[in-house]
Amino acid sequence: MSDLREAVREASRRLADAGVASPDHDAVALAAHALGVDASEVRRRMIVGGSEPEGYAGLVAERAARVPLQHLTGRAWFRGLELEVGPGVFVPRPETEVVAGWAIDAVRGCVQSGVERPVVVDLCTGSGAIALSIKAEVAGAEVHAVELSELAVAWAQRNRERLGLDIDLVQGDAIVSFEDLVGDVDVVVSNPPYIPTTAEPIDPEVRDHDPHVALYGGSEDGLAIPRLVAARAAGLLRPGGLLVMEHADSQGESLPAALRATGSWSHVEDRLDLTGRPRATVAVRA
DSSP: OOBHHHHHHHHHHHHHHTTOSOHHHHHHHHHHHHHTSOHHHHHHHHHHOOBOOTTHHHHHHHHHTTOOHHHHHSEEEETTEEEEOOTTSOOOOHHHHHHHHHHHHHHHHHHHTTOSSOEEEEESOTTTHHHHHHHHHOTTOEEEEEESOHHHHHHHHHHHHHHTOOOEEEESOGGGOOGGGTTOEEEEEEOOOOBOTTOOOSSHHHHHHSOGGGTBOSSTTSOHHHHHHHHHHHHHEEEEEEEEEEOOGGGTTHHHHHHHHHTOEEEEEEEEOTTSOEEEEEEEEO
């Protein structure tokens, strides 16, 4: 069994050669997972002396083959929540944390305006990341979430139960969901499938491991499904209610234009993420 520091350094080199975007981070994260400690403890042991954990080489080999880091560790962090993820569910992205933040700001705004228990709906919830983060940060909100995939719903249920956050989670089609909430919802948030059917994700982690049902938007422009989800949001929202919908950075003009054309929205704007890329459309129900 080799020295931990040398094993992590060699892992980082191997991951970099394989095209992994964050080789140093991933090498340490895999060591932390194998040792059952956090990353800071791995770095400490790399300094004071430690041994390579059993199974580490195998984890590094799988990551070098571009199996997602989160599938190997079984965990993904989202706005301070540790979520369980794995095959069959879309791994939540850092950019979506910003989208969730805009929805959370809107829910808090409802509370500040006197809405005692804002009603929130997350359409296409996947692992439950957005819905659970809203409930974690605005405890008084009534949060509902829907997901089409049976596998993804199972992951979301595990996250709900492990985190102890009381959200209503159902399996079903987002575009016909929550008939009992029509006209009563304060905020709808969605990260729907939006990749154009003619496009192929560059990263093998996405192309080969994320479920296609969570990726492709059903048309050449990628907006067929987002349009249907937005139409459902319009049906669910009360007048003045807010929609926050994530999209691809190439859809910062096309999605807002599609929403404006429906006449269902009194105000539509697009927002940039922390990298300055178009990330989400925010619309107010007419």
